[in-house]
Structure formats: structure tokens, C-alpha cells
Amino acid sequence: MARYKKLFAAVFATAAITLSGCGNSPVPTDGLPAEATGAVTTTVGTTTAETSAEEKTVNKVRTAEELAGKKVIALTFDDGPNTGVTGEIIDIAGQYGIKVSFFVVGQEITPESAEMMKRAYSLGCEINSHSYTHSDMTTLDADTIKEEMRKTAELIYDTVGEYPHFFRPPYISVNSTMYECIDLPFISGIGCNDWEDDVSVEKRVRFLTQKCSDGEIVLLHDQKTNEKTAEAVRQAVPVLLEQGFEFVTVSELFAAKGITPSSTDEIIYNFATVSGQKE
Ligand SMILES: [Zn+2]
Numbered sequence: 001m002a003r004y005k006k007l008f009a010a011v012f013a014t015a016a017i018t019l020s021g022c023g024n025s026p027v028p029t030d031g032l033p034a035e036a037t038g039a040v041t042t043t044v045g046t047t048t049a050e051t052s053a054e055e056k057t058v059n060k061v062r063t064a065e066e067l068a069g070k071k072v073i074a075l076t077f078d079d080g081p082n083t084g085v086t087g088e089i090i091d092i093a094g095q096y097g098i099k100v101s102f103f104v105v106g107q108e109i110t111p112e113s114a115e116m117m118k119r120a121y122s123l124g125c126e127i128n129s130h131s132y133t134h135s136d137m138t139t140l141d142a143d144t145i146k147e148e149m150r151k152t153a154e155l156i157y158d159t160v161g162e163y164p165h166f167f168r169p170p171y172i173s174v175n176s177t178m179y180e181c182i183d184l185p186f187i188s189g190i191g192c193n194d195w196e197d198d199v200s201v202e203k204r205v206r207f208l209t210q211k212c213s214d215g216e217i218v219l220l221h222d223q224k225t226n227e228k229t230a231e232a233v234r235q236a237v238p239v240l241l242e243q244g245f246e247f248v249t250v251s252e253l254f255a256a257k258g259i260t261p262s263s264t265d266e267i268i269y270n271f272a273t274v275s276g277q278k279e
Contacts, residue, residue: 060124061249061251061252061255062248062252062255062256063255064255064256064257064258067246067248067252067255067256068256070244070246070256071214071243071244071245071246072214072215072245072246072247072248072252072253072256072257072272073212073213073214073215073216073217073218073240073245073246073247073248073253074100074101074189074216074217074218074247074248074249074250074252074253074272075098075100075101075218075220075233075247076100076101076102076103076128076168076187076189076217076218076219076220076250077089077100077101077102077103077220077221077222077229078103078105078130078168078219078220078221078222078223079103079105079108079130079134079221079222079223080102080104080105080108080113080116080222080223080224081102081104081108081109081113081114081116081117081120081222082108082113082116082222082223082224083112083113083115083116084224084225084227085222085223085224085225085226085227085229085230086102086113086116086120086222086224087116087119088227088230088234089222089230089233090116090119090120090123090125092230092233092234092237093120093123093125093247094119094123096237096238096241096247098237098241098247099123099124099125099126099247099248099249099252100120100125100126100247100249101125101126101127101128101166101249101250102117102120102125102126102127102128102222103128103129103130103166103167103168103187104117104127104128104129104130104152104156105130105131105132105133105134105152106129106131106132106133106148106151106152106155107132107133107134109155109156109159114159117156117159117160118159118160121159121160121161121162124249125249126165126166126249126250126251127156127159127160127162127164128156128164128165128166128167128168128184128187128250129149129152129153129156129164129166129167129168129184130152130167130168130170131148131149131152131167131169131170132147132148132149132151132152133148134170135148135170136170136171136173137169137170137173137174137175137178138173138174138175138177138178141177142177142180142181145177145178145181145182146181146182149167149181149182149184152164164184165184165185165250165251166184166185166186166187166250166251166261167182167184167185167186167187168186168187168188168189168219169186169188169268172188172268174186174266174268176266179264179266182263183263184263185261185262185263185267185269186263186267186268186269187217187250187268187269188217188219188268188269188270188276189216189217189218189219189269189270190211190212190216190217190218190219190270191207191218191219191220192204192207192208192211194220194221194226194228194229194232195221195223195226197228199228200228201228201231201232201235204228204229204231204232204236205232205235205236205239208232208233208236208239208240209236209239209240209243212240212245213278215253215256215257215271215272215273215278216270216271216278217250217253217269217270217271217272220233253272254272256272257272257273259272259273259274
């Protein structure tokens with residue numbers, strides 16, 4: 001708990017405060033044995049050549065013209081992949097034909113959870129980086145930060161045949177060293193503290209159906225124990241579709257709004273706007 005508080009103190013000490021953060025437990029996973037994680041690279045890597053070409057044709061990024069005039073939101077999920085809640089979110093995406101984005105933790109990628117990433121990618125969902133160990137990167141040196149990013153990017157590439165386009169900092173904790181070392185746009189989002197178990201399904205549904213707005217990045221978690229978010233998404237998606245929302249990937253969200261997200265300016269995006277904030 002002390003660590004949890006310390007991390008939040010670090011978050012709030014930064015200039016890039018956001019309305020919500022990725023504040024789930026400091027290490028979100030049971031963690032794989034190092035040797036099991038190491039094996040993934042080889043196992044997953046062998047399937048890339050057979051699957052990536054076919055999936056890429058499915059994973060079409062819609063253009064600004066195709067999304068013109070639509071109310072767009074990007075549902076994003078942190079802390080997977082896993083075969084439980086991640087799979088449920090993908091089922092919902094498949095059922096409604098919608099796209100969402102996953103920010104995966106490298107050390108969570110196993111042969112089994114990699115299959116979830118491939119399923120998501122084949123539906124047009126986007127796979128982005130949420131670091132390798134889910135550490136508070138403000139405590140890491142430059143080389144370690146680069147290594148976290150490199151390992152996760154390679155695992156994502158080996159699994160779906162495409163490198164990540166965006167980075168979500170663990171705990172939304174950022175500093176200048178991170179901005180210098182990481183050449184991807186930083187993404188936060190608006191959330192409802194859905195890593196806290198006492199936030200009920202009803203509250204999550206209310207947040208999703210009443211608070212989401214055009215151009216917004218919605219920050220949720222597909223941690224393996226987060227059934228409440230899976231249920232909330234299941235209930236909220238048809239309501240949001242009824243409200244006229246188009247569910248897009250983070251890449252498509254920026255394209256739809258004509259924004260080129262910066263990976264050099266110290267911006268962390270909650271919305272697809274020039275400033276990253278609601279305008
Ligand atoms: Zn996280």
C-alpha cells in the first residue's frame with residue numbers, strides 16, 4: 001500500500017496530471033517465470049510469417065474521410081493480455097464488429113495470451129505497449145526504459161506482425177527521461193478507476209454511457225481478475241452504438257480528428273486534439 005501511495009504521489013507530482021490513471025496493483029500480474037517468458041519469443045516468433053500478411057489485410061485503419069462526421073471514441077484496455085477478461089473483451093468486439101485497443105504488458109505475453117492478441121488483431125483491434133514489467137518508469141534509468149520498450153515492441157511484432165504505435169506509461173507516471181527515451185506518443189485517457197474492485201458494474205456502465213464524448217480515449221483495464229469491466233463493456237457497447245458512437249482504434253481516433261500525435265513534445269493524450277486535452 002505504501003508503494004501504491006508513493007506511485008500516486010509521483011503521478012500527481014508530474015505536470016501531466018490526468019483525470020484517471022492506471023493505478024492497479026504495482027505489479028499487475030502473477031508474473032511469469034523468466035524462463036517461460038523467454039520461451040515466448042521463440043514460440044510466438046515462428047508463427048509470424050504465416051499469419052501477419054493475412055491479418056494485415058483485415059486490420060485496415062479507416063481514414064479520416066471514412067470517419068468524417070462520426071462521433072468517435074477509442075476504448076483502450078491495459079494490463080493484458082490474458083485468456084480471461086481479454087478474451088471476453090475480444091468476444092464483445094467481435095459480436096458488435098467494433099474496434100478497441102489493447103496496451104499490453106510484455107511479461108504477460110505467453111503462448112496462450114498471444115493467441116488473444118492475434119484474435120484481437122484479426123478483428124482490426126490495435127496492440128500497443130504498456131511496458132514490459134509494468135514498473136513505475138520514473139524510477140528507471142534510460143537504458144532500462146529503452147530495454148522495457150524494445151522487448152515489448154519485439155514481442156508485439158513477433159505476435160501480430162506490427163510494431164506498437166502508442167505507449168501508455170504504467171500508473172500514468174512520466175518524466176523527461178521517459179519522453180527522451182520513448183519514441184511513441186504517450187496515451188492516457190479518461191477512466192473510472194476500474195482497477196478498484198469497489199467500483200461497481202453499474203458505476204462503470206454509467207461512466208461509459210454518460211461521460212464519454214467525441215474524440216475521447218477511454219482508459220479501462222483487462223486485467224485477468226477484472227470481470228466487472230468486461231460486464232460493464234458488455235452492457236455499455238450497445239447503448240453507445242445507439243447513441244451514435246463509432247468505436248475506433250487509437251490510430252483511427254487521431255486520423256478521424258486530423259491530428260498527428262507527437263512523440264517528441266511532452267504531451268500525454270486524453271483526447272485526439274493538438275494539446276491532448278479536451279478543447
Ligand atoms: Zn497498467
